[in-house]
Amino acid sequence: MRWLCFGSFVVVALAIASACGGGDKPAPALTDADLKNIVTVTSEGLSLQLTLQSDSATTNAQAAGTFADPQKWTANYEKWGRTGGHEATYSVAGGQEAAVQTQAEVYKTTGGVTDALAALRDVMTSGEALTTYANMGYTDARIDVVDAPKVGDDSSSYRIQVIYEGNRFDTQVIIFRRGPVLGQASIGAPADSAFADVVAVAGQMDAKIQGLLSGQPSTPQATPTAN
Numbered sequence: 001m002r003w004l005c006f007g008s009f010v011v012v013a014l015a016i017a018s019a020c021g022g023g024d025k026p027a028p029a030l031t032d033a034d035l036k037n038i039v040t041v042t043s044e045g046l047s048l049q050l051t052l053q054s055d056s057a058t059t060n061a062q063a064a065g066t067f068a069d070p071q072k073w074t075a076n077y078e079k080w081g082r083t084g085g086h087e088a089t090y091s092v093a094g095g096q097e098a099a100v101q102t103q104a105e106v107y108k109t110t111g112g113v114t115d116a117l118a119a120l121r122d123v124m125t126s127g128e129a130l131t132t133y134a135n136m137g138y139t140d141a142r143i144d145v146v147d148a149p150k151v152g153d154d155s156s157s158y159r160i161q162v163i164y165e166g167n168r169f170d171t172q173v174i175i176f177r178r179g180p181v182l183g184q185a186s187i188g189a190p191a192d193s194a195f196a197d198v199v200a201v202a203g204q205m206d207a208k209i210q211g212l213l214s215g216q217p218s219t220p221q222a223t224p225t226a227n
Contacts, residue, residue, distance in 0.1 A: 030106045030181065030212060032057050035086035038183065038208045039102040045200040048092045048187075050100055055088035063105070067123075068132055080115050081108030098189040102205060105182045113177045114154075120175055120182075121156050129160075138162035148195060151202045152178035152209070159195070174202040178209040 036055060043050045060082055064073035085105040092098040107113040123129055124143055133141040140163040148157035155176035162169055171188040172195050185202040 030084075032084055032086060034212050035084060035104045035106060035181075036088075037212070038104040038181065038205050039086050039088040041088075041090075041100075041102055041201055041204045045204070046197050048098070048100065048197055050090040050092060053089045053091050055086065058085035058087055058103075058105075068128065076116075076119065080112035082106070082112070082116070083108055092189075098187070100201060101184075101186045101188075102201060103184045103186075104205065104209075107180045107182070110180055113180050113182050116182050117154060117156075117175065117177050124156070124158055124175075133160075133162055138164055140168075146172070146195060148174065149199055151199070152176035152183065152206050155202070157195070157198075172198040174198055176202060176206065178206055179213045181209050183209065 035057070039055060040052070041050070060074060060077040061070075063082070063085055064070040064077060067073045083106055085103065087101065087103040090100040090102075092100065105113075105116070107116065125145070129143060130141050140161070142161045144159045144161075146157040146159050148155075151174055153176075155174055158173045158175075160171040160173065162171075169188065171186055173184065173186045175182070175184045177183070183202065183205045185198050185205060187198045187201070
């Protein structure tokens with residue numbers, strides 16, 4: 001499977017394989033185990049049956065390396081106070097051309113995570129993402145803002161469409177923040193897959209973030225497997 005990547009969060013393109021000042025409220029410290037817990041989701045509430053394929057921590061350098069200007073984003077992460085990240089990738093039972101990805105980053109302050117979300121929105125809507133996709137060999141790339149239910153304290157939803165080897169693929173993405181955490185849920189599949197599933201995945205992540213911020217134990221859920 002080939003992955004279409006862009007941004008500090010990897011956008012799963014299916015089977016093809018700034019910042020303005022925010023508040024400066026100190027945020028609770030979250031560990032990598034906490035972030036792994038956030039990105040570990042199940043098939044509950046989805047029309048998809050998921051199997052975990054991989055998960056890993058993401059450093060600032062690794063996250064910055066997914067942008068066209070890594071040096072700029074490395075400086076951004078230092079300025080915003082990014083202290084860690086984790087991502088997980090899932091395959092979908094019965095759908096070799098579908099995949100799910102979850103990602104979470106934590107920042108020192110709520111102001112930092114607010115600025116990070118604003119910068120990612122700018123990437124998605126300014127044409128920078130489209131240029132990157134074109135440079136990767138994808139044609140007729142298009143990004144539409146989707147009117148989806150709000151997740152977390154603030155969120156933005158997108159549908160990314162690309163043509164690869166004559167076939168159209170969609171990636172549905174929700175980027176959101178809750179407290180000091182920036183989360184992303186992505187589902188990549190052949191065209192016209194349902195947006196409700198990515199909303200449900202983001203909702204699972206948001207519920208875990210709320211639990212962690214309220215002081216509940218951060219025990220990861222069992223790895224989901226296909227039925």
